[in-house]
Amino acid sequence: MTIETLIWLIPLPPVLAFFLIAVFAFRNRSLSHSLAVGSAVISWAVSMVVFYQAVTTPAFNHHPFVSQINWLPLGQGWFRIGVQVDPLAAVTLFFVAWTILMIFIYSVGYHNYGQPIGEHDRPGLQPHGASVTGADGKVTRVPSVEPMYARFFAFIALFAFGMYALVVTDNLLTLYMAWEIMGLCSYLLIGFWYGKPSARDAAVKAFLTTRVGDMFMLLGLVALYWLTGTLNYRLILSNPGVLEQLSEATSPVLGLSWAGLVGLLIFFGTVGKSAQFPLHVWLPDAMEGPTPVSAMIHAATMVSAGVYLALRFFPLISAGWTPGSALTPTLMVMAAIGAFSALFAASIALAQRDIKRVLAYSTISQLAYMVAALGVGAYVAAAFHLVTHAFFKALLFLGSGSVIHGMEHGVLHTGEHIDPQDMFNMGGLRKKMPVTFWTFLIGGLALSGFPLVTAGFWSKDEILSGALDGGYTVVFVILAFSALLTAFYTARQITLTFLGQPRTGSAEHAHESKPVMTLPLVGLAVFAVAVGWAGIPEDFPILGGLLPNWFEHFVGSMLAGHGEGRLVGHSSLPLIISLIVAPLGLGLGWWVYRAVPAKAADPLQYVLGPVYPLLKNKYYVDELYKWIFIRPAVWLADVFTVQWVDHNVIDGIVDGIGRLGLWLGRVFSRYFDIPVITGTGDMIAFGTRKLGISLKWIQSGRVQQYMILAIAVMVILGGTLYFLLA
């Protein structure tokens, strides 16, 4: 089997699993998860083969794996779709395959496979736990299995299909399709517990918010097709002639070049999908979904797809820009949105109490690093951070799920009415859940960029140096400060959750999750450390050069010929900053939160004063949107369109015509029908009678009179005719 055929096979097992579960295994738990996990294993294995082939192929960038078929006839030719694996797709495939596999396995445990069915559990609501009578007659409360177990696996299998398809596709149209399929799955999975109103609202919000971005992306796609006649990556992005043309032609919008405009439109897709300001509002609410969903969709894969798109279209987005020259407007927008979102989200994360919401804002912030990196042209750094982030963020989310699971166990045991996701109800879980603790610690350190040992350090360092070396000091300062905040809130999270003493009875009774959940944590933790070694800069003091900077060579080759953003002058300032901020923020966070007593307020509340509520309420962006978008839209639809235009104008005209008709009818009836038509009719009748009466004298019965009359008529008629014709 050729490698190209294999690539076609990567997305297929999950979609097959989706249909099989939907049709045959909707009530069968073990079959449904076997199908889903089995399909994930096959896709993972094939992906690894492809990845191995890719990294061992020499000059891979010039000979990517490509295959195409005809799909949709458009106008004169066919729209061809196909698969393509090049260096960027290969590394993406690598982390996607690993995280998806880990998350699938973890889900089996998370949804309490093998536990009894709860007495009060209903589809659409979280399981409430079941009562079990032991051998000694004692009734204990234990977790119960998810009522819609099979449905969950069907949805995540479909999701995995979308993600794999997005990575291996070779054109923007099928990428868009996969992108929308993932959006749909995201909607279905955020609203998985649809019995909860908050979950329903979050699902709709996520779908509609990302759709705003998608709308721009679709326009970009249509414009790109109109301009180039194709949507294939190679024909556009690897074609300097096309790129040059696009960067020189001026579009009618704001004086941007066509490349800049299309790039910007496509980038708005990224803004929606990767939850960047101002379309970030959906991601924190998306935490209403089950935790594996949060990990997979909202940390590791789907939100990464947005950045992947921006990376993929970087040659177009940056067309007309060379390292060292001034940024194009499009790049400037990216750098600004990235830097702003990084700081903005990191500051909100400081004041969140929900363990998953902290992670959600940290995701926004970390994705913003990548966007900012792309904005300043640090392409490889962005790609590298994408990979490392996927691993450690999936790890953190799954770890937080394990924590929540442990806490829910405690809640079932004690019967307390507390929120099992609130970090201020936790504490001291280190001893109860050692595996979760150690893996979470590794993930947290990676997130904060703890020097040298974690993958996060290497990738973040690259972004910082990319920003400073390019000469974008403002971006550098913002990102460095955000890194400090990141380390601080990570320490806050770890300290509140795992260190100190338990603050509630539930935390006292929490216990470690099953191996089916903890093993994926260990697997991801390995990558959260080891992936960093693939991209150690060669000019790094002491360590540099021990391992080849493989990542840079491999992914960097994507840009060969377009000018790579990395400059030669390597300042040591970013390195020093990177080395300092993480330990500083971590230490500070630990020091502030090391001994928070039960039911205490957040110490930060005193320090920050009036700023704290601002952060806690996410800068009131949701409220703002409600006032400036939702209400006017409702007004426009309801008051203006329906009541005014539809009822008054359209129906008004129709009714008006009706009324006019009635009026005309009445007018006709009064002034025409009665006097004229009726009158005429009557007149004719009367007239005939009158005529009859008046002509009566002629019919006298005398033949002579008839004779005279006839001659007279003939004379008159003949005379008239003669007169006329002559």
Added chain:
Amino acid sequence: MQFPWLSLLIFTPLIAGLVILALPAGRRDWIRGVAVIAASLDLLMSLLVYFRYDATVGDYQFIERVPWVPQLGISYYVGVDGFSLPLVLLGSVVVFCGVLISWRIEDRPREFFAFLMFLGTSVLGVFCSLDLFQLFFFFELAVFPKYLMIILWGYPKTREYGGMKLTLYLFAGSVIALVGALAIYFGSGLRTFDMLALEKAGFPLWFQQFWFPFVFLGFAVLGGIFPFYSWAPDGHVAAPTAVSMLLAGVEMKVGAFSALRAGIMLLPEGARYWAVWILVLATVNVVYGAFLAMTQTDFKYVIGFSSVSHMGLVLIGFATLSSQGLLGAGMQMFSHGIMTAMFFAVVGMVYDRTHIREISRLGGLFNKMPWAGIGFVIAGLVSMGMPGFSGFVAEFPVFMGAWRALPLVAVIAVIGILVTAGYILLVLRRVFFGKLPDFGEHVPDVSMLDKIAIGLLGFLMVVLGWFPSLLSTVVQSGVDRILVLLGGG
């Protein structure tokens, strides 16, 4: 001469309807049996014609011609091309599903099924017509059963208003179209209603520009063009379920198709002259219809207005006069027909079982009637243009054509799609997922026949989403023919 498949297709429902009328009113089983047999036969025949049509050759196939009133140049003249063929299939699919959905109708079933069959003959007749007079004949054949079905079996509160409004609008539209058609007949000097001959008549430019609006707008009233759409929501809502399905699913396509066939194809220069105005009106359709749909509190009105919005995309596709736009319009007609039939079917099922249509009083029905819920989800995804479903492969070419013609239209129409996602999700959330109301426990599930209808419609929407070439190759061959008339596109 080959086997008269099209005549058989067109007249099977008519004959079935007459047979039904002759049956005793009490024999509900016989009546339904005849109806379902006729509908199945029609479905099979249209599938057969669909797959035996040779898209590589294109042009009109399965042609039959018999002189009718030779003195006036009128003949019975049928044939299908790539544009009308999918619509023939659409018509028989929707009639078939309509029969299944109406299975349990209790009030005067004999007349109901007979009229439904007459409607079937009418729509299939229009799609197959190659003679302008004959097209009018079939077009008007629908008026009488449509009106009677709405006022007899419709929603009691609004049926008289809805039925009257619909009939008057459509009459007004067809009178205007008739004036235009007569102008074409006399203006051509050929003394024939044969549309294939009229296409080559070579009307002068002023003639085309003057008469095009009559023909196009007159027919487009039935296609729901702004601002003459007002009959559609009221009519759809007032009609019984099967008629709503046919009205929105097929009749609106009859209007759009006739506008294309008699308007754009006979008077191409007129179309070129007025294209920008149609684009504007159609764009208003898309956005305005979507906004109206969003604010409706009545489940059925939401769908009624969504049809107005989606037909806008068809008209945009027409008005681009380009290969992509027309291809998209052709595919959208089929996709929208199937989708909206599904919508109305589900709305009808919900109403039959709860007797409620206010969205705010419904809720949580997904667990009670999962098939209806899944059907609504699929139709909803189609309507918001989700890739993997037929709506996307239809809308995408329309957007491409629109961008080429006038980028602003594409931009605004895309906003309509966003609003569509909004109202579909809101309805879905409230009706199928929200909290089950008190009476909800006693709501029965949908019947087996309902499931067959949902399954068939859903299957078509998904299959076309993945394998669009099943439809698009056929439509493209029809589009190519239109482009030739337009002077090479």
